[in-house]
Amino acid sequence: MAVDRVRLTGALAKIVADPSWTGEFPKRLCGACSAALPVDGVGLSLIVHDRPDSRVLLGASDQRGARIEELQFGLGEGPCVSAFTAGRPVLVPDLRAHDAAVRWPMFTREAVRSGIGAVFAFPLQIGAIGIGVLDCHRSRAGPLAEVAEALAVTDAVTMALLNAQTPGWDGADTDVDLFDLSWRNHAVVHQATGALSADLGISIAEALVRLRAHAFRYSRLVDAVADDVLAGRLQLAR
Known part of the structure; x- marks a missing residue:
């Protein structure tokens, strides 16, 4: 075609x-x-x-x-x-x-x-x-x-x-900010990454890796893991 x-x-x-x-x-x-x-x-x-x-x-x-x-x-x-x-x-x-x-x-x-x-x-x-x-x-x-x-x-x-x-x-x-628009799709992940970074004293990149690793280990979506972190239902060890 x-x-x-x-x-x-x-x-x-x-x-x-x-x-x-x-x-x-x-x-x-x-x-x-x-x-x-x-x-x-x-x-x-x-x-x-x-x-x-x-x-x-x-x-x-x-x-x-x-x-x-x-x-x-x-x-x-x-x-x-x-x-x-x-x-x-x-x-x-x-x-x-x-x-x-x-x-x-x-x-x-x-x-x-x-x-x-x-x-x-x-x-x-x-x-x-x-x-x-x-x-x-x-x-x-x-x-x-x-x-x-x-x-x-x-x-x-x-x-x-x-x-x-x-x-x-x-x-x-x-002026359309596409990154602002798309950021909303994973807003909870970015928020949890920032919170985890500050709480554990690690980089943003490492915080995201930890979220992804936990999500993969327990077969969950990274957004769901991030939501639990922000709500205080999940604490990732230092």
Whole structure:
């Protein structure tokens, strides 16, 4: 299937420019990307180069897409993380394959349990500027033949997101802070990380690692663990 770059870019620009997008903008953007590709769904994450633990979920087109992003955020590993670090697409046609299990043991185990068969991660970047990753997924295993089309969609959504963060790009006086918007998806984690860091006298990075380790050990979402920490129901030892 061919992707009309001009038409897609225009459609994404309209979504960004819609004044009623608050709260719905990320999901609508992901829905448009998913509809343009032969995949079951997509997820979008934002990352800052000089802040390796700053990865945050912007949105997803469906529950499985959100689950993929949640797993990678909670475990700190997965195709999305690798794609952003390497600055190139990471295509995983079969999450049950040995090489995938060796590379991301925790992520692949949980993803397969969630009914996900394949993940294709594309970094959102223009030149040296990287802002995040587009994750595409399928319930069935198999290669993605439409890589060129996926790259076209990636370029279009990257431009849409960069434009959304540019003051007055659409003639308005608004300045969309995408990181502030996406931060809300894991606000409790960031709050708990800060509290744990201050309480134990450790770095923010180490505090996040401890939250993730506890969540993995007890098979819980890192958001749930963070909520318990903030509520005083859980204390992580020094």
